[in-house]
Amino acid sequence: MAARRQCTAKTPSEGEATLALHIRGHREIPPAAEQFAFGAHLGRKWRFDFAWPMRRLEALSGRRLAVEIQGRQHGIKSRMTADHEKLNVAQALGWTVLQFSPRQVKAGLAIDVLRSIFLDEGDLVDILQRRAQQC
Numbered sequence: 001m002a003a004r005r006q007c008t009a010k011t012p013s014e015g016e017a018t019l020a021l022h023i024r025g026h027r028e029i030p031p032a033a034e035q036f037a038f039g040a041h042l043g044r045k046w047r048f049d050f051a052w053p054m055r056r057l058e059a060l061s062g063r064r065l066a067v068e069i070q071g072r073q074h075g076i077k078s079r080m081t082a083d084h085e086k087l088n089v090a091q092a093l094g095w096t097v098l099q100f101s102p103r104q105v106k107a108g109l110a111i112d113v114l115r116s117i118f119l120d121e122g123d124l125v126d127i128l129q130r131r132a133q134q135c
Contacts, residue, residue: 010035010047012034013069013071013102014102015069015071015100015101015102015105015106016034016049016050016069018102018105018106019049019050019067019069019100019105019110019111020032020034020050022105022108022110022111023050023111023114026111026114026115028115028118028119029111029114029115029118029119030052030118032050032051032052032067033048033050033051033052033053034049034050035047035048035049036048036050036051036053036066038051038053038090038093038095039086039089042089044086044089046086046089046090048066048067048068048090048095048097049066049067049068049069050066050067051064051065051066051067051095052064052065052066064094064095064096065095065096065098065117066090066095066096066097066098067097067098067099067100067110067114068087068097068098068099068100069099069100069101069102069105069110070083070099070100070101071101071102098110098113100113109128112127113127113128
């Protein structure tokens with residue numbers, strides 16, 4: 001009897017696991033779809049680390065929101081090219097994609113930005129500028 005190939009889920013990176021915990025710790029932020037697949041209608045199998053596909057955000061002109069945690073593997077030249085294609089297509093499809101490093105996630109920047117978006121707690125640009133200087 002031939003062995004069946006098992007489909008295994010991607011193990012979250014440390015940055016992804018940390019952001020997932022931060023999101024779960026803030027009830028006011030709606031649950032995110034983790035490893036959200038998109039692009040199948042284009043023959044692609046892309047995934048966002050976190051996505052809010054049905055949530056229309058006034059602060060982002062009704063665009064859908066996704067978050068990507070950019071670890072070291074994203075610095076590889078071939079990976080960077082693929083990431084650029086993915087992000088360009090995502091934006092053309094109406095997604096707002098926020099990117100954070102694992103260091104920024106650990107420092108709380110990602111959750112601060114998400115709180116700002118979902119709770120309209122302040123000026124997003126101001127939060128990004130202040131927190132980027134700290135990271």
